[in-house]
Amino acid sequence: MIRSVVFWLHLTVAVAAGLVILMLAATGAVLSLEETVTGLAERRYFVTVPQAADRLPADRLRPEGVALAAGLVATSLSYSSDPRAPVRVHEGQDLHALVDPYTGRVLARGPGGLERFFEGAHNWHRWFNVSGGSVRRARAVTGAVNVAFLFLLLTGPILWIPRPVTRRSLAQALLLRRGAKGAKRDFNWHQVVGIWSVLPLAVIAATGVATSYPAVGDRVYPTVGNVVPAGAWPAESASEGAGVEREEVEGDEVEGTAISGDARRAPDPDLRAALATAEAWAPEWRTLILHMPRPTDPEVRVEVRGGRAGQPHRAGRLTLDAATGSVRAWETFADDTPTRRAQQFLRYAHTGEYWGLPGQLLAGLFSLAAALMVWTGLSLAVRRLRRFVGLRRALRRSVRRPRAPPTSGTA
Structure with missing residues (x-):
C-alpha cells in the first residue's frame, strides 16, 4: 500500500516538473564546462614571451594608457600566472578586452559569442532567461x-530497490541490461542511473533549494557555516616565505585581518608596487584581480586566487597602501562570518566548483544522469498513459459492440 502511494506521488510530481528538471539538468551540464571551455578558447590569444621582457606596469593599462584603444574605462585588471596569457581589462562586469601584457596591443574584445552562449545558459538555468x-x-x-x-530523489530509492532483495534482483537494479528494449530498457536505465546518482544529485538539489529561498538559507547557513573548514589561504609559512612582512600601519599591526586607522591620501597610486606585493604575498597564486583605484584613493584592493573561480577557500583579498604598495589588510575565507562561508560553500557546492575541476566534471556528469533519468521517466509515463488510453478504448468498444441475439435450440 505504502509503495503504491509513493509510486503515484512520484509519478505525479515527475510529470508536473519533469520538463523543467530536464532543462535545469541540461543547462547544468553545459555550465559545468564553462570555465574549462572558455579557458581553452582563450589560449588562442596567448602570446610569445619576449626575452628579458617584463609585463607592462598596470598603470599603462589604465584608461589614459593602452587600454583606451579598446574603448574601455578600466575598472579592474585580471592577471594570470601563465606569462603567455593576456591581461583581461574589465569595464564593469560585462565588457572586457584581452590585451598583450608586453606590448599593450588589444587582442580581442568581449563578450564574444562563446561567452554570450554561456551567459544565456546561466540565465536559462536560473530564471528561464x-x-x-x-x-x-x-x-x-x-x-x-x-x-x-x-522529493523525487528521496522517494526514488523506495521504488528502485527491488523487493525482495536477492543477489539476482540487486544485480538487475545496479547493472545495465544488454539487449533490453522499450519499457524494460527505459526502466532499467532509470533504475540503475537513479541508484548510482541519488546521493550527489540530492546534494545538488538541496544546495539549489538553500540558495533559491532566503528563508531556507537563513536557517541553514548558521549550521553549515560552523561545519565548513575555514583554513586560511595562503598558509602562514607561504606568506612568510614570500619575503613580505606584515607591517604596522599608523600604530596597528596587521596579522591577517583588516585593521582600523585613518587612511592616507595617495594622489598617485603605485600599481606596480601593489602587484609586486600581491605576487610575493602568495607565490602560488593563479589569478590576480587588481581593482583600479581612483587617483585620490588611499588604498588598492587586489583579489588573489590560488585556485579556480569557484574556490573561495583558496582566495584572499589584499588591501594595499596606494602610495607604497605595503600591506594594510589580508582577508581570507577564514575571516568571513559563518553565514558568509556557508553561502559561498553552498553556492559552489551546487556547481561542484568548490572542489575544482574534478568537482565540476562530476557535477556535469551527474547533471547528464539527471537528464537521462527525466527522459526515461517521462518515457515510462507516456507508455503507461498510452496503455491506459488503449485499455479505455478497448473497454468502450466492447461495451458498444452489439450482442448477437440468442438462438433457440430444438429438442
Missing part, C-alpha cells in the same frame, strides 16, 4: 522545481 520583474517569479519556479526534484 526572462528579464525585469519576471526574474523573481521565475526564480521562485526554479526553486520549487528543485524542491520537487529533491
Whole structure:
C-alpha cells in the first residue's frame, strides 16, 4: 500500500516538473564546462614571451594608457600566472578586452559569442532567461522545481530497490541490461542511473533549494557555516616565505585581518608596487584581480586566487597602501562570518566548483544522469498513459459492440 502511494506521488510530481528538471539538468551540464571551455578558447590569444621582457606596469593599462584603444574605462585588471596569457581589462562586469601584457596591443574584445552562449545558459538555468520583474517569479519556479526534484530523489530509492532483495534482483537494479528494449530498457536505465546518482544529485538539489529561498538559507547557513573548514589561504609559512612582512600601519599591526586607522591620501597610486606585493604575498597564486583605484584613493584592493573561480577557500583579498604598495589588510575565507562561508560553500557546492575541476566534471556528469533519468521517466509515463488510453478504448468498444441475439435450440 505504502509503495503504491509513493509510486503515484512520484509519478505525479515527475510529470508536473519533469520538463523543467530536464532543462535545469541540461543547462547544468553545459555550465559545468564553462570555465574549462572558455579557458581553452582563450589560449588562442596567448602570446610569445619576449626575452628579458617584463609585463607592462598596470598603470599603462589604465584608461589614459593602452587600454583606451579598446574603448574601455578600466575598472579592474585580471592577471594570470601563465606569462603567455593576456591581461583581461574589465569595464564593469560585462565588457572586457584581452590585451598583450608586453606590448599593450588589444587582442580581442568581449563578450564574444562563446561567452554570450554561456551567459544565456546561466540565465536559462536560473530564471528561464526572462528579464525585469519576471526574474523573481521565475526564480521562485526554479526553486520549487528543485524542491520537487529533491522529493523525487528521496522517494526514488523506495521504488528502485527491488523487493525482495536477492543477489539476482540487486544485480538487475545496479547493472545495465544488454539487449533490453522499450519499457524494460527505459526502466532499467532509470533504475540503475537513479541508484548510482541519488546521493550527489540530492546534494545538488538541496544546495539549489538553500540558495533559491532566503528563508531556507537563513536557517541553514548558521549550521553549515560552523561545519565548513575555514583554513586560511595562503598558509602562514607561504606568506612568510614570500619575503613580505606584515607591517604596522599608523600604530596597528596587521596579522591577517583588516585593521582600523585613518587612511592616507595617495594622489598617485603605485600599481606596480601593489602587484609586486600581491605576487610575493602568495607565490602560488593563479589569478590576480587588481581593482583600479581612483587617483585620490588611499588604498588598492587586489583579489588573489590560488585556485579556480569557484574556490573561495583558496582566495584572499589584499588591501594595499596606494602610495607604497605595503600591506594594510589580508582577508581570507577564514575571516568571513559563518553565514558568509556557508553561502559561498553552498553556492559552489551546487556547481561542484568548490572542489575544482574534478568537482565540476562530476557535477556535469551527474547533471547528464539527471537528464537521462527525466527522459526515461517521462518515457515510462507516456507508455503507461498510452496503455491506459488503449485499455479505455478497448473497454468502450466492447461495451458498444452489439450482442448477437440468442438462438433457440430444438429438442
